[in-house]
Amino acid sequence: MIKRLISYFENQSLKRKLLEFFLMVSMIPAILLGFFSYNISSNLEKERRIDETIYQLNNIKEKVTELLKEKELVAIRFYLNRNVSEVLQNFNNIDYNSHEVLVDSGNENNSEIIKKVFELKKMLFDNKFIENTHSIYIISNNGYVFTSDINPIYEPEYILDILSDDIPRDGRNYNWGNIREFGEYKVIPLIRLIKDKSNKNTIGFVLLNIEEKALYNIYSQDLKNISDSIVILNQKNNIVSCNDKRLLGKSFEEVYSLKDGFPSKSGYFTSKINKTEYIFIYSSDETNGWKYVGVMPLSKITASSNNIKKITMILIFGSIVLCILISIFVTSRVTKPIEKLSDIMDSAESGNLDVDFSPRYNDEIGRLARSYNNMVERLRISIQEIFYIQNKKREAEYRALEFQxxxxxxxxxxxxxxxxxxxxxxxxxxxxxxxxxxxxxxxxxxxxxxxxxxxxxxxxxxxxxxxxxxxxxxxxxxxxxxxxxxxxxxxxxxxxxxxxxxxxxxxxxxxxxxxxxxxxxxxxxxxxxxxxxxxxxxxxxxxxxxxxxxxxxxxxxxxxxxxxxxxxxxxxxxxxxxxxxxxxxxxxxxxxxxxxxxxxxxxxxxxxxxxxx
Missing domain, CATH: 3.30.565.10 (Histidine kinase-like ATPase, C-terminal domain)
Known part of the structure; x- marks a missing residue:
């Protein structure tokens, strides 16, 4: 098969050979260049969108982290307050059959405790109106509750059971718990342990509830510029904030049917959901284990590549048409003067160096003709230079002897x-x-x-x-x-x-x-x-x-x-x-x-x- 193709090509006229060759060497690179250009451009556009999204997620992460640290500082103020420690120590030593939201101020047996409880309630009231804070609770080990909330969202007798999964463990002093919904309120609890300064034993904890909308307001304005959905996860990969409020509190893996976790600190991965390919772009906060995820259909990122694809196809088609026209023109221009140049070169081969070719072209044939003329001229000059060099040699040798x-x-x-x-x-x-x-x-x-x-x-x-x-x-x-x-x-x-x-x-x-x-x-x-x-x-x-x-x-x-x-x-x-x-x-x-x-x-x-x- 290959031999037949070679034989077919060799038996064609020079014009046809050049035409087929030009088309082959121009069209194939044009197609390959267009293909690779499209792939490279689409990949670069995809990486650009991903990097841009990660950058915006990092900005959200910084703002949320700053908000969380502000709330942690509020909890630390209660932890460091001496009255809070003394009140919790006293109430841990009292056995009551019922829990109350407020201390019974009619107890005259311990006026000092009542005074400190009053100061504690005053401190709670002073911090009640902190921005984005729904309520603050001080809770003893045996369930006594002090709060700034007039209508407590937690029932005192069940509060320890409700928060049992969110209490800090493994040596940690604080923990952000799972989001909780109380009617129209959606809050994220911060539980901070309060310890006895003398023996480091836990005597109670501070419960500070921040409103989920505080997190949502940080990214809601830029949501359209980032992705279809922004999801904030806590350290257990439970959703604590997102634009779809129906997903709050649910497991991220269950919502999106994911089997594998997050492979690195930041990056992206894809997964098919209901026959639609989604891309998950994420950035993690190593200080508290929270993650910030942008979720969108993969087609949204690659949509801009479709314009690149159309432009590439148009350019390839235009290049092919242009290559055909140029190939026809060039082959016709090349073959015509070649015979004339061949005749002149045959004359030079026979020893006639006085014949030159006057080119009318500036293409390869014209350069070839000028090269031939230059070659003949250089041959003439070389003959003259031989005699000149011989004379120079004799003169140089004479001068050398003169100085020796x-x-x-x-x-x-x-x-x-x-x-x-x-x-x-x-x-x-x-x-x-x-x-x-x-x-x-x-x-x-x-x-x-x-x-x-x-x-x-x-x-x-x-x-x-x-x-x-x-x-x-x-x-x-x-x-x-x-x-x-x-x-x-x-x-x-x-x-x-x-x-x-x-x-x-x-x-x-x-x-x-x-x-x-x-x-x-x-x-x-x-x-x-x-x-x-x-x-x-x-x-x-x-x-x-x-x-x-x-x-x-x-x-x-x-x-x-x-x-x-x-x-x-x-x-x-x-x-x-x-x-x-x-x-x-x-x-x-x-x-x-x-x-x-x-x-x-x-x-x-x-x-x-x-x-x-």
Missing amino acids: INPHFLYNTLSSIIWLTNKGEKESVINMANSLSNLFRISISKGRDMITIREELEHVRNYLEIQKIRYSNQFNYIFDIDPDILDCYTIKIILQPLVENAIYHGIREKDVDGLITITARNEDNKKIIIEVTDNGGNITWEQINNINSYLKKGDNEGNHGIGLRNVNERIKYYFGKSYGLCLDKKDNNTVARIELPILREVNKNVQHFSSRR
């Missing part, structure tokens, strides 16, 4: 040796003779054109020693060399002309002591930089720019800078146009900078080298 054997320098050096001998300066004569010997030994270097940087530095050091003796220590020199490059290779005698230039055109004309600094370093493992710096300071920026200009152009006019030009051209000849010599000026010092490739080894043919970085 400088009769004037040799004459001056030998004259200096004779003069020092006559003066009896034997040590200076020996040093100068040794330096001259080493200088010529490295210059010859067994006929090699390439030497190590170590050898090149030794060569220029000998030259500097000779000149330093000749000029009676008129200057000093400093070497600052990166040891890593000492065994790298370079062409020989490239530093001596630069040092000679520094002495004759800088140091010699300076009244104070001269200094020549030679530095060499590896720059970012890309190239070697060697700098020869002198403090002569005689050259101007205009002169530097002129010299750099003719070094760059390879100008042979005139005799000025023959040594610099020789070094620059030899470097470019061996290593390419990316390397060479230039002049600079730093802090009134003249700098001659050489850039070389990093050559760790060379073969016998100097023109062919390998570099390892």
Whole structure:
């Protein structure tokens, strides 16, 4: 099957091949891009809605937590009140057969207790009108009840039984109980234990009832912007507040038929209820175990993705139509000039380089035609460059020989040796003779054109020693060399002309002591930089720019800078146009900078080298 398809494709015309190929490579990516774009966009929109809902749930959590803490502080005030503790201790020691909401003030046997009970009732009355607080109860262990509520919602004789499930246990001092409904009142009880300060035994508890509507008012205004339903759960996952009041007090798992609990502190999960997929987005409060849940159909979150889906489908369809039209146009434009270009290239293949193609197009065929024209032109230029390079090579070699054997320098050096001998300066004569010997030994270097940087530095050091003796220590020199490059290779005698230039055109004309600094370093493992710096300071920026200009152009006019030009051209000849010599000026010092490739080894043919970085 595959072979048949290949054979079918190969036997089609070029125009049909291009058309089918363009359609394939454009339509498939367009469809895949649209598919993945839709999935990514819908997922991002879903995550955005979820993150936004969690953020709003966290805001609700902070406000509810603040409200709960305010009520806990009210309970703590009763817990810390000394009168409350003393009243409960006294009533725990009295056995009554009936419970009363208020203390019988006719009991004259204990006026002190009556006084403290009065103060307790006053405290209850003072806190009666706290916002969002329905009522406050103080209850002893044996069921005596003190309350601010004129019409108590709890029957005193049954209050301990009613609240038995909500009394704090497991070492906790307070607990928020399950919501309770008393007619039109829906309250959430806070039970705070009151303990004897001396032995820490429980002597009673504070019961503070807050109205459920206080919680509902916190999130009711933003309910439409968050989800269809907001549910607040206590630590037992019972519903203590929601917009559907019929669900108050019921188990969250039972209401929504959920089997698994909440997997993490915050997040979301989905579940199907009556064939409808719902998403539950939640955030938990670790301080009291309450949870804040937003419940809505999953379709509500993904509804905005439907618009993305429609737009994506329109874009895909439009892309396919556009791809077909463009493919037809391009294939017709491509096939027409190809035959003409093919004929011209056949002519060039036969050796006729004078034929070029004049393109009328700016597409790939036009670029191909221009590339062909450029190729032919470069072939013509290459032929000319071969002759030019050969001439340059001969000239560079001649200049190299000229600097290797400088009769004037040799004459001056030998004259200096004779003069020092006559003066009896034997040590200076020996040093100068040794330096001259080493200088010529490295210059010859067994006929090699390439030497190590170590050898090149030794060569220029000998030259500097000779000149330093000749000029009676008129200057000093400093070497600052990166040891890593000492065994790298370079062409020989490239530093001596630069040092000679520094002495004759800088140091010699300076009244104070001269200094020549030679530095060499590896720059970012890309190239070697060697700098020869002198403090002569005689050259101007205009002169530097002129010299750099003719070094760059390879100008042979005139005799000025023959040594610099020789070094620059030899470097470019061996290593390419990316390397060479230039002049600079730093802090009134003249700098001659050489850039070389990093050559760790060379073969016998100097023109062919390998570099390892």
